[in-house]
Amino acid sequence: MIEVKVGLGYDVHKFEKGRKLILGGVEIPYDKGLAGHSDADVLIHALIDAILGAAGLGDIGEHFPDTEIAYKDIDSSLLLKKVLAIIENKFRVNNVDCIIVAQRPKLSPYKEQIRIKLSELLKIEKKRINVKAKTEEGLGFTGRQEGIKAYVIVSLEELGVDIKK
Template identity: 70%
Template sequence: MRVGFGYDVHRLEAGRKLILGGIQIPYVKGLLGHSDADVLIHAIIDGILGAAGLGDIGTHFPDSERVYKDIDSTILLKKTLDMIKGKYLINNIDCIIVAQEPKISPYKDAIARNLSKVLNIGINRINIKAKTEEGLGFTGRKEGISAYAVVSIIEKSIDSCT
């Protein structure tokens, strides 16, 4: 088994959609970024890449590339899965979304279901938690949202172990 850790943060801005885990969350602001700025999926991508020893999201999907402008992050997640295909399987994912607002709890199940579908793993292998910052820091001031993800992967077959 291998473990990777992912983190991402984006600023909240009026006029943008708020997308978390591939799900649109109703809110007066959305996350600003080169892509759709889905901090949760970006953290998961970094966790997968880290576990597989493949660098980070910026290496594979740089914001200098126009092809990634406003891209749906689930597409990037699928491309990341293609990178580990045949070598590793995702064992489980544990995530934290940090946001003062909006409340994430009502959307955790929908996010987990969507990630389960995109990742093609059982929903019981995905855990989504939501935290506020109790008014502290940039997230507490409602300036942005961050996400953390721990991803464990396993070798696809025992024969591939070295």
């Protein structure tokens, strides 16, 4: 019998001039990026939290604190790879479902690129990844174009090896 674990991730970052906008490891053309200690890839941060949650290993801040200079401006894809190394041989990512919430920029043209990039990073088939882009119809901080948030749910298949933090 296959043991399946599910994790939910959430992250939010405000916009900041002078930074690149990176979502799911893909650079999106826009006049501002997201503020953060790392590259502020809100989607990968939510994905990391979902994976860590499903594995019972805490959250992104415990593993990669924003007080640590080593993570300053780091590519979040590298953080994801570190998390995947932690769960390697213990869990396999089964599937991923993502929601990116942003009034602007319009993300529909980039959803497929993001799926491809996440497929490469997670080393799973693209068909196991779903990316949705939503607006909040002008409501809240995302609706006012102050930032972006992301939700991710992940299912992991347990490979039968006990892991410790």
